[in-house]
Amino acid sequence: MKIVRFGAGQWGVLEGETIHETDGPAGNPTGRHFDLGGVTLLAPATPSKIVCVGRNYLDHIREMGHDFGGDLPKEPGLFLKGPNTLAHPANPARPDRSGDVVPYPSFTNLLHYEGELAVVIESRMKNVPEDEALEHVLGYTCALDVTARDKQKTDLQWVRAKSADKFCPLGPWLVTSLDPQNTTLRTYVNGELRQEAHTSLMIFPVAKILSYISSFMTLEPGDVVLTGTPEGVGELKRGDQVEVAIEGIGDLHTRIEN
Structure with missing residues (x-):
């Protein structure tokens, strides 16, 4: 099932090119219907926080110059992005996207750019064991973790580097039936493939990440978790077109300011 957020903050289920409006992200039908091409898509989450995992793919750890002495990290490395970072996706049903x-x-x-698989939480998570973690997931979507790399290296904390306005494009919708460890993520810049990795290569799988976060931080409905980026991150120029594509979900299209 594909869950969309659109218009003035409405939710719905997408079937083909038709949105069947619901009274919430996992709600009941209202009886109203909308054509996908006739609406504005919104980021499919209303988070109190966006929790991000760094260094979750070995090749990305290597390309960033980090050395763990031959041993993999024992725990996920986390940072936060504010809700102000959400940016709405392009609508793939519109020619201008x-x-x-x-x-x-x-x-x-x-x-x-850092393309990532994102997880949106459906129900409150506190001290949830790993084998129950995925039961709290509303759905999965594509994310672009935009990073000011120079400020990440110079600032005391990563606030400017990660949490400037619209530094987290998300969408285009949520998919509920995805196996998060059995899909492929690709990032394109101006049509050129820059990142490609299978999610089975994650050091910490999604269930482990969610359980770990919930052991010390309550995850609320609507919260977003970014699960890490693979090898191939790189520079963005003004006017660049970025696409994060995840098999089984779709494509997130974003443009950088000219």
Whole structure:
């Protein structure tokens, strides 16, 4: 099932090119229907927080120059992005694929892309064991973790580097039936393939990540968890077109400010 958020904050289930409106993200039908091409898609989450995993693919750890002495990390490395970072996706049913434009802030000279699988929480999670963690998931979607790489290296915390406005495009919708460890993620910049990895290569699988976070931080309905980016991150230029494509979900199209 595909769950969409659209219009003025409505929710619905997408079947073909028709949205069947519901009274919430996992709600009951209202009886109203909308054509996909006639609506504005919104980021399919209303989070109180966005929790992100760093260094969850070995090849990405290596490309970033981190050395664990031959041993893999024992625990997920986490950071936060604020809800202000959400950016709405382009609508794939519209020829212009108009969506939010990601600003290129004046404080950075080195903007990077990081394509990721995102998880949206359906029900409250506190001290949830790993074997029950996926039962709390509403759905999965594509995310672009935009990063001011120069400020990530110079600032005390990663607030500017990760949490500037619209630094987390999300969408285009949620898919409920995905196996999060059995899909392939690809990132394209101006049509050129830059990242490609199977999610089975994650050091920490999604269930482990969710259980770990819930052991010290309550995850609320609507919260978003980004599960890490694979090898191939790189620089974005003004006007670049970025696509994060995940098999079984779809394509998230984003444009960087000119």
